[in-house]
Amino acid sequence: MFRLSIKHIVKLTIFQSRFLITDSSPKIQQKSNILYGKPIAERIIKRCQNECMEFIEKYQRHPKLVTILVGGNESSKLYVRNKQRIAERVGIEFHIINHLMHITPLNLFNTIQQLNNDDNIDGIILQLPLPLHLIDKTEQFINAIRSDKDIDAHSISNYNLYRQKSTSLITIPVVAAVREILLEINEPLQGKDIVIIGRSKYVGTPLALMLSQQTIESKYSLVSGATVTICHRDTHLDNLTWYCKHADIVISAVGRPKVVTHRMIKEGAIVIDVGISKSWTDKAVMHNRRFVGDVDFDEVKRIARWITPVPGGVGRVTVACLISNLLELARQRKKMK
Incomplete structure (x- = not known):
């Protein structure tokens, strides 16, 4: 049972100007509110293919x-x-x-x-x-x-470098994936309220650091400057619901099916599902959905402005x-x- 209490709620707040300069670049055309990871992943893969060819040519x-x-x-x-x-x-x-x-x-x-x-x-x-x-x-x-061979960026030296600078040479892959998804939506996070469910060392905590850091002029400036609240197993369920209900963006990374329900999401919110777990319910077996996320996808997608599926969302990226x-x-x- 995912039990939550009010203790240890972490709030990372960066004060922002009331007068925000928004990005004028065109946003993705929304035919559906499901944000699939495949197109984003394919662009990264294409870039990697070019970089790999250059590496092979240069180093044989x-x-x-x-x-x-x-x-x-x-x-x-x-x-x-x-x-x-x-x-x-x-x-x-x-x-x-x-x-x-x-x-x-x-x-x-x-x-x-x-x-x-x-x-x-x-x-x-x-x-x-x-x-x-x-x-x-x-x-x-x-x-x-x-x-220098730790591509997961989990070793203590890479992890500490990220915590200190948040602009290290490489980023923990799942954190980078969430960043790329938010960049795809192409809206500045300054002044936005974000709830992250899960405080794990390699997902929740570094995500909060990235999204709440001070805005600087860089290609990642859109995904910084938010007010971030971390909820976890010690957060009471009523408080979890309240925080999520008032959030512009909810990111869940606990690996428990249906932790996030439609009653916890405000209309028009962005929901990013990082969690993954196996489901053996009759419905899951019938529709061949052995792997599911933290979010009650079928219900939440009716009210969310953007939502990532599981599988086919964050994992691909x-x-x-x-x-x-x-x-x-x-x-x-x-x-x-």
Whole structure:
């Protein structure tokens, strides 16, 4: 049960001028209020294909990405296949190291170290979650990955750089995906109220930092300067509903079906669904919707101005942003030599 209490509600407020200069560039034509991730992802992939060709021409080799997969978790296998499919479309050499579930921590550390030392490997992914006997060492494994090969941007050095500057070389892929979706909507966030449901280290917290940071002149200035409220498991349900009902944008990232209902959303709000989980309801099976988001999609889409679906929304863009991170780090490593 998703239980919420009033404690620990975080509000990040940036005071804005009452006189805001809005972007005059044309907004996307709205034939439907469903904001699919595929067109956004395809543009990123196209750019990555061009960057990959330049890399191959300049360095006479393909960028190389290695994913470490421990055990046989079916969801993890699906995520890895999705990454492989996009990476190979771009022109990236993709390898999977399959370890048995009972691998020892030492052997996993040794695998990471070998990949760190291989100069022909440009990116390393440790697919999560790990088996139960390794879970308590997850952060140690992540931090063992060299920061210049950490395309997830989860290692402590990359994460702290993002927290300090919020303009680091690469961005956590799911955070970058939400940014790209908001840029697609093409409306300034200055003066907007945003609710983020979920305070996880790699989604909710960095999202709040990005969206609430002081507006600066850059290509990302549209997606900054908002007033952000983080709600979480300690937020009382009545308060969660109130905050969401008064928000211009609601972003949910908790991985629990139907946490966000139509009664929590005001008419004309933007709803971005980052969560994903399996559903075995009769309706889900009938319509082949094994994976669902946090939002009661069919109901909320009737009142939201924009809404992202699950699947087919944030996830597609996240994978494209991950591949973009790989190419950025690969180029930077070559420049440093």
